Structure formats: structure tokens, C-alpha cells
Amino acid sequence: MPSRPRSQAQDPDEAARAARAEWRSRQLLDAAARLMERDGFHGVSMQALAEEASVSVGLIYRYFGGKDDLLLAVIVDVLEAFATRVPSAVEEAGNDPVERIAAAFRAYCDVIDEHRHAAVLTYRESRTLGSEGRNKIKSMEIDTSEPLRAAIRDGASSGLLIAVDTELVAHDLLLMAHGWALKHWYLEQTLRFDDYVTKQTALVLNAIVEPQHRPHYRHLLATH
Amino acid sequence: MPSRPRSQAQDPDEAARAARAEWRSRQLLDAAARLMERDGFHGVSMQALAEEASVSVGLIYRYFGGKDDLLLAVIVDVLEAFATRVPSAVEEAGNDPVERIAAAFRAYCDVIDEHRHAAVLTYRESRTLGSEGRNKIKSMEIDTSEPLRAAIRDGASSGLLIAVDTELVAHDLLLMAHGWALKHWYLEQTLRFDDYVTKQTALVLNAIVEPQHRPHYRHLLATH
């Protein structure tokens, strides 16, 4: 024990510390996402951020390298949610490529709806980050969308889908998922979240599923 | 002539002045769009702006109220292009609602491709503007998309389209048009502008045109 004075408390201590740090990070991440969505990254001062999160300015620098780092962390947080939630949703959907596409899309939309404030920042503040952060985001975006692309490819090669441009369809689905966050102010006038997902799914699948297989996917193609 | 010393030169003078002012505005608007797309509104200093446009800092304030005003002007410039180009494109497409939808979409995409730098600012920098500017943009966006919504409504009521949510389809088409600018860095790896428009048109129409009418729109539904 010579090297570790507080030896016996070591392990639980570390755990407690980590838990506290985690809690603080969340607190700051959430406050940042909320404020930055409303006023934009540059419209939010560290002072305002500190108040929103009920901490002092100085403390923010204990948990994040600075304002830029915080922004990057907020964005990465959403992308990590995609990375964990989308693949598992696709798995649970079974082996049918069409079902997988629908599940991936819904999972995307779910994450975006839950992180609505943060999701828009991916688009709005990308130029704020240095090229390092930008590249990280780009590659995460491409990685997390791979399950979706795979499902589309499978669907095409198994003859369930008409000949489609995989990249383009994937891009469209991602765009539609993000669209819920981007145009939320407008869409929520007419649509509930669930209707949005259902209708968009139906629209896209209607466009790409081979006509003879459509009856089999009635449950995905109907909009109510 | 007592009230107007330079009477005889009045008219031509005014014209020349207006022309010069117009030229300067364009010069500044273009420089601003270019720089702001690359570095974001807050990443561009008035100094840098002045250099890019080859004028002095002070001069910018002769033509625009300030940095915010300039941003608003850049955005309004794109929206005005929509307002003039989309309706005329729709007119030229004739009376068929499906043709009109396709024409409107293409016109949107054309304008966005031409103003690619400025188009993204609509999304990225909206929070930078005060609520006044934001509202102006929102209402212009809604106004300029009315021709598209009208065409979709006509298509639905004339039985050419399956039952669709007009608002949602319009929203999707707009999103896809903007998508070209938003994800240009990624899309251009695989697609030319014209392929993008053609394929997206086909995709959407494939989803919403009544099956029995599809043969009639082969030229819009084929992707090559």
C-alpha cells in the first residue's frame, strides 16, 4: 500500500467520481444543445451556458476543453446514439431487407426526435468546427449509415426492390429523418412524430419495392 | 431648375448610379456567400469580406446596414430567385399536374445549384438572424413553395396521384432540392447534378403517381 495512500477506498471512489463526472457532462451537454439550438453556437456565451446548467463558467473547462470541444461533444453524442441504436433496431427487425430498411429509418427518426436540439447542430454548426472535428463527424455519419445502405443493397440484390441507386436512397432516408428536426417548427403544425415516420416510410417503400411484392408489405405501405 | 442643380443629367445620372450600386451589391453578395459557406457567418470577418470583394471595410456599410443585414440580403437573394424562377417554370410545363411537379422540382434544384453557396446559409445561419429576419425567411419559403403545393393538390384531386399528404410531399421535394446543396460534398462523388435531379424526380413520382397513369409518364419515371 505504500504507493496508494487511500488504497481501500480506491475502487468505489473511482466509480463514484466517474458517476459524478458523467452526470455533470450530461448536464452540460443537454444545456448546450438546448441553448445552441435556440440561439446558435455563437449566440450562446459561456456565461449563459453556465447559468443554464447551474454551474460556474470555470467548471465547464474542467469537463470540456473549451467551447468548441463542447460543441463537438454534443454532436458526437447524437452520432453515438445512432451508432448504438440503429444496428440493434435493424437486427431486431429480422432478415427481411425491406423490414430492415423500415426499422433503420424508424430508429434514425427516434434518435433524432429524442435529440432534436442536438441533431440540427450537425447541419448548422459544422463549419464552426475545425477540419479535424468536421472529418470526425463526416466519417461517423458515413459509418452509422452503413447498416441502412447494407439493407438497401440486400433488398436490391434479392429482387425485392426495383433497381435503385443505393447511395441516393440512403441519402434520401437520412435527409428525411433529419428533416423532422430541421423543419420541426413547420411540420409539427400538421403531423405527430409517429405519423411522420409512418408516412415517410410508406412513401419511400412505395417508390422502391417491386410491385409484385407490395401486398406482402401492406403493413408498411399503408399510412393509417 | 432652381431645386435641381444637375437637372439635365438627372435621369441618365440616376441610372448610372443605380447600375453601379447594383454591381457593387452583387459583388458583395457573391463574396459573402462564397466566404460564409466555407467558414460560416461568424468565421468571416468584415476585413476578410472586404478583401474578397476587393473593397474597403467602410464601403460595405454604404451598401448594407451591417454584417447581419448582409447575411439577410444573401439569403433573400436566393429566395427571390425561387420566387421568380419556379412559377415561370411551372407555367412553361403546361397544364399537366405531374409535369408541373417535375418542373417545379427541377427549377428549385437549378436555383439551388446556381446559388449553392448561399442556399446552405438558409439552413445554417437562420439562428443568426433576429426574429424579424427569421420570420421574413419563413414566410418567403412558404410563399415560394406554394406553386409546388398547388400542383400536388391538383394532381391528387384529378386522380393522377394516389392519396398523398400534400404538405409532406412538398416538404420532401424541397428537402431533396436543398439536399443537393447540403450534402454536395458527398453526393458529387457519385452523381452529376442532372442525374441527381432526374433520379430524385423518378423516385418521388414513382411513389405518388397512380399505377395506371405511369406509362404515360415514362419519360419522367425512367432514370436514364
Place this chain on the structure above:
DNA sequence: ATCATAAGTGAATATGGATTCATCGCAAGT
């Protein structure tokens, strides 16, 4: 009770950059 360490604070600093304005050059009229 005492001490060590970590967590947290916020006033002071330093900097970047938007805006202003005193001044200049120049074209056209006299």
C-alpha cells in the same frame, strides 16, 4: 480536529473583430 485532495467559483484578462468617422481622390460643372 486536522489535513489533503478534488470540486467548484467568478472576477480579471486578453483578444478578435464589428462599427465608426475623419479624410482622400476624383469626376463633372463653372
Place this chain on the structure above:
DNA sequence: ACTTGCGATGAATCCATATTCACTTATGAT
């Protein structure tokens, strides 16, 4: 030649705010 006025300039001003750091408070071990 000279003067009038407009287009143009850019150094000086001024302010917002990101970041730092000397200090205080809380925790818990001895």
C-alpha cells in the same frame, strides 16, 4: 483653376466574451 459632392478608404474605437487562475468550499481519510 477651382470647387462641389460622392464614392471610397482604413486606422482608431469600443465592446463582447472566451479563457484563465487565485481562491473557496466540500469530502473523507487519519
